[in-house]
Amino acid sequence: MSLKSIICISVFLLQFIGFTQKKDTERYSLAQCIAVALENNLDLKSTTLNANTAKINHKQAKANILPSLNGNYNIGVNNGRSIDPFTNDFINQELTFSNARLNLDATIFNGFRLLNTVRQQRLNRQASDMEIEEAKQTLILNVTLAYLQVLNRKDVLALAKARLIATDKQLKQQEDLYSEEFGNPADYADIKGQKTIDETNILAAESDLNNAKLSLTRLMNIRKNIETDKTSILLDFEKYELSSEDVFNDAMKNLATFKAKELRAKAAEKGIKVARAQYIPEISFFGQLNTNYSSVAETFTEIGSDIVETGDFVTVNNEEISIFTEQTQFRGEKIEYLDQFDNNLNTVVGIAVDIPLFNGFRAKNNVALEKIKAEESLIELERTSLEVKNAISQVHFDMQAAFNRYESLQNQVSAFEESYRVNEIRFNNGVSNFIAYITSKNNLDNARTNLTNAKYEYLLRVKILEFYRGNTL
Numbered sequence: 290m291s292l293k294s295i296i297c298i299s300v301f302l303l304q305f306i307g308f309t310q311k312k313d314t315e316r317y318s319l320a321q322c323i324a325v326a327l328e329n330n331l332d333l334k335s336t337t338l339n340a341n342t343a344k345i346n347h348k349q350a351k352a353n354i355l356p357s358l359n360g361n362y363n364i365g366v367n368n369g370r371s372i373d374p375f376t377n378d379f380i381n382q383e384l385t386f387s388n389a390r391l392n393l394d395a396t397i398f399n400g401f402r403l404l405n406t407v408r409q410q411r412l413n414r415q416a417s418d419m420e421i422e423e424a425k426q427t428l429i430l431n432v433t434l435a436y437l438q439v440l441n442r443k444d445v446l447a448l449a450k451a452r453l454i455a456t457d458k459q460l461k462q463q464e465d466l467y468s469e470e471f472g473n474p475a476d477y478a479d480i481k482g483q484k485t486i487d488e489t490n491i492l493a494a495e496s497d498l499n500n501a502k503l504s505l506t507r508l509m510n511i512r513k514n515i516e517t518d519k520t521s522i523l524l525d526f527e528k529y530e531l532s533s534e535d536v537f538n539d540a541m542k543n544l545a546t547f548k549a550k551e552l553r554a555k556a557a558e559k560g561i562k563v564a565r566a567q568y569i570p571e572i573s574f575f576g577q578l579n580t581n582y583s584s585v586a587e588t589f590t591e592i593g594s595d596i597v598e599t600g601d602f603v604t605v606n607n608e609e610i611s612i613f614t615e616q617t618q619f620r621g622e623k624i625e626y627l628d629q630f631d632n633n634l635n636t637v638v639g640i641a642v643d644i645p646l647f648n649g650f651r652a653k654n655n656v657a658l659e660k661i662k663a664e665e666s667l668i669e670l671e672r673t674s675l676e677v678k679n680a681i682s683q684v685h686f687d688m689q690a691a692f693n694r695y696e697s698l699q700n701q702v703s704a705f706e707e708s709y710r711v712n713e714i715r716f717n718n719g720v721s722n723f724i725a726y727i728t729s730k731n732n733l734d735n736a737r738t739n740l741t742n743a744k745y746e747y748l749l750r751v752k753i754l755e756f757y758r759g760n761t762l
Contacts, residue, residue, distance in 0.1 A: 302315045303316065314514040319436050322509055326432045327425060329510035336424040340417035350410040354403050356395035356574075363388055364582075374581045389630065393576040397640075401562070408558035416552035423545035424668030426510065430756040435505040436751055441745035442498035445738055449494045452734045453487040460484055476716075476723040483727060522589070528692060529751055533685035536754050537678050543759025544677070550670040557663035564659040567652035570644045577637040582629045588622040594618060622646035681757050688750030691743055698740040705733040 317325070327333065354492060364387040373380050374388070396403065460480045541547055594617045601612045624632070645652060712729040715721035 310378070311410045314516055316516040316518055318518045319433065322515075323429050323432050323534060324435055324504065325511060326428055330428055330508060330744075331510060333421075333424050333428055336421055340414075340421050343414045343417035347407070347410040347414040350403075350407045354396075354407065357391060359392045361388075361390040361392070373585055374583050374595065374630065376586070380585060385582075387582040387626075389580050391578040393574075395574045399571040399573075399574040400566030402566030402569075403561040405559050405566065409556050409563060412556035412559060416549045416556060419545045419549035419552060423549055426545055426756065426759075430752065432505065432508050433752050435501065435508055435743055436517060437749055437752065439501045439505055440519055441450055441741065442494065442501045443517065443519075444741045444745075446491065446494040448734065448737050448741065449487065449491045453484065453491060455730070456480065456484045456487050459713075479723045479727065480564050485702065503605055529688060529754065531754070531758075533682045536681050536685065536757050539622055539758040540677055540681065541674070544757060546673060546677075547670075550666070550673050554663070554666040554670055557659070557666040560659040561656060561663055564652070564655040567648075567655060568643060573641050573643070575637075575639055575641055579635050579637070580630045580633045582626055584623075586624045586629055590620050592618050592620045641670050677757065681754065684753045684757075685749050688747060691747035691750055695740065695743040695747055698736060698743050701738050702733070702736045705729065705736045709733045 364385070367384045367386060370379060370381045371384055372378070373384065374386055459479075462478065502515060506512070509515075531599055594615050596613050597616045599612045599614050602609045603612060604610070616651075709729045709732070712726045716723065716726035
């Protein structure tokens with residue numbers, strides 16, 4: 290199969306696929322793409338979950354200041370020798386027992402550890418919120434750049450199709466001359482070869498456009514074909530007036546990544562204070578409310594008395610006489626469950642002091658570790674500042690170069706348009722050969738493509754600089 294046949298079949302298949310997908314295609318403005326991405330992007334959702342974790346940690350740190358109140362209850366059956374929890378006597382029978390306890394613990398002073406922990410977690414929470422904002426800003430920038438890339442690829446594809454139309458027009462003319470056996474037959478063959486080149490360029494441009502759309506839909510986390518709308522984005526080619534230093538100063542004030550790093554550094558400083566609290570004694574208040582139940586517990590009620598032999602005797606006139614005594618009679622009654630809980634109540638209150646005398650240098654090492662974390666956070670802040678400054682300088686330089694290249698290419702396109710116009714007339718009149726014609730045509734086509742690329746390269750750099758300034762659109 291010839292190369293031309295393969296290209297024709299590929300073009301047909303792409304057109305067929307494009308036709309079948311039109312029903313699923315929806316036009317999106319830049320603002321709509323950004324809105325969908327902010328709602329669906331998985332990386333942003335993950336960052337939001339991390340922020341929710343920081344929010345919960347902050348709430349828990351505040352709750353740790355409150356006293357703790359815990360209850361304990363148990364019930365069981367004991368067989369064999371045991372201690373009656375009601376009388377503390379040894380018994381040897383089946384016993385049902387139950388205990389209830391209420392504990393209260395409150396920290397009075399612990400070197401402001403709890404208070405500093407609350408402050409640290411609040412800073413971490415604020416940093417997480419800033420990281421969400423940073424993720425949103427980055428996502429908006431990436432969507433904007435991807436959107437511009439799609440527009441760029443669409444313009445390049447349009448130029449490639451326009452090039453093919455011009456070639457078809459010229460091919461028709463050469464075909465008529467060839468059929469009349471007029472002119473150079475090699476020119477007709479060269480035009481046919483040029484057409485296959487133009488068709489190949491269209492396939493490459495369509496592939497680039499498809500890849501650009503896939504990059505955009507991945508950021509949006511959707512599975513549908515989309516069309517972009519050039520009218521939804523302002524394509525302004527006024528020269529960018531701000532210097533890289535101006536952009537960096539605005540970035541320091543507005544970029545969320547700096548605010549997040551600064552908050553992390555402050556949180557690390559609070560972590561040092563939290564660790565230092567391990568050197569200080571902790572004073573706490575405690576209280577207990579206890580009660581219990583025993584199935585063998587009874588109350589006894591006097592019901593009368595009887596005269597009973599004691600087993601002893603006395604001798605009177607050589608006669609043994611038994612000794613009797615009066616014995617009070619009692620009736621035992623089981624004590625009800627709730628009555629025992631009420632009768633057996635006891636309370637305990639006190640103050641505890643925990644003095645750290647020696648703990649294997651744990652406190653000292655923890656403080657040292659927190660100091661390292663604080664230094665690392667400051668280094669990270671400084672590194673971020675340096676990276677952003679260098680990135681802004683590079684993007685600003687590339688932006689200026691793209692603008693200068695765009696202006697130069699405008700003049701180049703004008704020159705090649707005139708050259709192509711003259712060579713086309715000369716070629717059609719048989720004054721010039723095909724080489725001069727096709728050279729001027731390719732020069733013009735390449736210049737137009739380069740002009741389009743330079744235009745979007747400039748716009749991309751401007752959007753990046755505005756992102757660093759805190760402006761996402």
